[in-house]
Amino acid sequence: MEGAEGPWPSAGKATGPIPGTVRPEADVFPRFDEPLFEAVRRAHPTKIALQVPAGLVRNAHDLAAELRRAVDRPVVVVSRACFGACDFPAPDEVPGADALVVLGHSPIPNVPRWAPTYFVEMRYPPGEAEPLAELLVQQDLPKRLGLVASVQHLDLVEPLVRAAADRGFELRTGAGDRRLAYAAQALGCNYTGAESIADSVAGFLFLGTGRFHPIGLALAVDRRVWSLDPLQGTLEPPLDRASIVADRFRTIARAMDAKRFGVLVSSFAGQHRGGLASALVEKARRRGREAEILVFARLDPADLVGRDLDAYVNTACPRIAIDDAALYPRPMLTPPEFLSAIGELPLEPYRFDTYH
Ligand code: SF4
Numbered sequence: 001m002e003g004a005e006g007p008w009p010s011a012g013k014a015t016g017p018i019p020g021t022v023r024p025e026a027d028v029f030p031r032f033d034e035p036l037f038e039a040v041r042r043a044h045p046t047k048i049a050l051q052v053p054a055g056l057v058r059n060a061h062d063l064a065a066e067l068r069r070a071v072d073r074p075v076v077v078v079s080r081a082c083f084g085a086c087d088f089p090a091p092d093e094v095p096g097a098d099a100l101v102v103l104g105h106s107p108i109p110n111v112p113r114w115a116p117t118y119f120v121e122m123r124y125p126p127g128e129a130e131p132l133a134e135l136l137v138q139q140d141l142p143k144r145l146g147l148v149a150s151v152q153h154l155d156l157v158e159p160l161v162r163a164a165a166d167r168g169f170e171l172r173t174g175a176g177d178r179r180l181a182y183a184a185q186a187l188g189c190n191y192t193g194a195e196s197i198a199d200s201v202a203g204f205l206f207l208g209t210g211r212f213h214p215i216g217l218a219l220a221v222d223r224r225v226w227s228l229d230p231l232q233g234t235l236e237p238p239l240d241r242a243s244i245v246a247d248r249f250r251t252i253a254r255a256m257d258a259k260r261f262g263v264l265v266s267s268f269a270g271q272h273r274g275g276l277a278s279a280l281v282e283k284a285r286r287r288g289r290e291a292e293i294l295v296f297a298r299l300d301p302a303d304l305v306g307r308d309l310d311a312y313v314n315t316a317c318p319r320i321a322i323d324d325a326a327l328y329p330r331p332m333l334t335p336p337e338f339l340s341a342i343g344e345l346p347l348e349p350y351r352f353d354t355y356h
Helices: 034-042 054-071 130-138 151-166 212-221 241-255 274-286 319-323 335-341
Strands: 048-051 075-078 099-103 117-120 144-149 170-172 204-207 225-229 234-236 260-266 290-296 311-314
Touching: 034 054, 034 099, 034 117, 048 054, 054 075, 054 099, 130 151, 130 234, 144 151, 144 212, 151 170, 151 204, 204 212, 212 225, 212 241, 212 319, 241 319, 241 335, 260 274, 274 290, 274 335, 311 335
Parallel strands: 048 075, 048 099, 099 117, 144 170, 144 204, 204 225, 260 290, 260 311
Antiparallel strands: 225 234
């Protein structure tokens, strides 16, 4: 199967931007600078709420001061932790604000917004692609790979595809669903761009830092995932997917005899799957189990302590169950894992909880 947007650039053939890497919306900015300020000015906001991810908290107040000076409007900083474009502040969190500036994330196109919202992706300059492509040669990677990048490194995708093509590699991106702003983008709950080309590649290359996305990508596509870190200039071998899946199977097994489940539902605009939660409750009851819906905005493990519930299924961010399982007092499942635990789905193959 060929990728949806082929043909792909090869040595000496410049074909323009790589599909899945072009900025899709007028309210998305690569950096925190004048084009953003000008767009915010044009909206004539009364008050602006600024949301910054954990990695930028140290700079939050300098950035707020800069925005205030540039736009000449009051700015409030949203202090609760945020993890994605899924959990931008709700109106009652930022009283009086009528514009939002969200740093460090690209938009999730199918999440509705209640006010003009400006996403500042904080992209790194593309840097040197040639030494990174050389690592593919040195470590003898398969010649045809899928490519997925964290949003901060999307500007490096095109130079990397070309540098890899010069060395005989074909790096592909696919076509994702409407939760992805860019098909080549890594979003911790949705790798549909990668899934669309998984049958046509020998493995995947993740361009970015850390293990969060390689874990999610490997679970979603069931392929080897190499991690290419453009900041360190390193190429890491694939992580051990089988042991991660085995951990998940153990958690599912612990929940199989649960009599009463808590079904967790977040009120965040981009994490709210109330319909799914109701459907899961129905399925649990049809299988002779009890199930209660618990609602929250941001889930705090302390809120689950002391409850007379045997296990949980989480319909909010899929990564809570996978990455934070150790923080919770009872087994925490994703919806597909829950369906396996109550006998609605076979245990294998392991199914990633893709949030569409
Ligand atoms: S739901 Fe989770 S993985 Fe998806 S964007 Fe939000 S924080 Fe990231």
